[in-house]
Structures are given as structure tokens and as C-alpha cells.
Amino acid sequence: MRDNTIIVVFGASGDLAKKKGYLPTDVKIVGYARTKMDKAEFHSRAVSYIKNPDKDAAITESIQKFQDVLTYVDGNYDDGAAF
Numbered sequence: 001m002r003d004n005t006i007i008v009v010f011g012a013s014g015d016l017a018k019k020k021g022y023l024p025t026d027v028k029i030v031g032y033a034r035t036k037m038d039k040a041e042f043h044s045r046a047v048s049y050i051k052n053p054d055k056d057a058a059i060t061e062s063i064q065k066f067q068d069v070l071t072y073v074d075g076n077y078d079d080g081a082a083f
Contacts, residue, residue, distance in 0.1 A: 008032060012072060013045065031072045032083075042072035 005027045012031025031042060047067060052059045075082025 006030065010077070012042070013037065027069055029070050031070065033072075033074060034076055036074045037072065039070075039072060043067040043070055046070055 005024050007027065007029045009029060009031045011033050013033035013035035031046070037045075047063050050059075050063055050066075052063065073082070
């Protein structure tokens with residue numbers, strides 16, 4: 001991947017949201033699914049599987065940076081206008 005990348009994850013409220021890796025600079029991730037939820041809930045779900053047992057400040061900051069690149073849109077998959 002290159003810088004200034006946009007990733008769209010269809011089914012973002014499901015299992016795929018658990019799988020993360022290293023991301024390029026200035027990446028944006030747009031989650032799309034039928035599940036209605038607000039930004040805070042999506043952010044919570046997206047980072048819920050990241051382990052930070054000691055509440056390490058560096059990890060906490062990295063988690064916040066990860067949340068900053070996330071956006072979520074809900075809609076039906078057969079609704080062209082929703083896309």
C-alpha cells in the first residue's frame with residue numbers, strides 16, 4: 001500500500017474488523033455494514049481486540065491514532081444510494 005490510501009471494509013461490523021496490520025501514512029479506513037451504530041461504538045468495536053494489559057501510554061496513543069483514521073457508514077448492500 002502507498003500513502004494517501006483509502007480502505008473500504010464491507011461488513012465492518014463483523015469478524016473482519018478484528019484483523020488489523022501495519023498501515024501506511026495518511027491511510028483512511030471506511031467501514032460499511034448494515035448494522036446501525038454511531039462513530040463511538042464503531043471505534044470501540046474496532047479496537048476491542050487490541051491488547052493493552054498494562055494500559056501502556058504508547059499503545060493507548062497508537063490506539064487513538066488508529067481510531068482517528070476510522071469512519072463508519074451503515075446501509076443495505078442492495079441500496080445503490082447508500083454507497
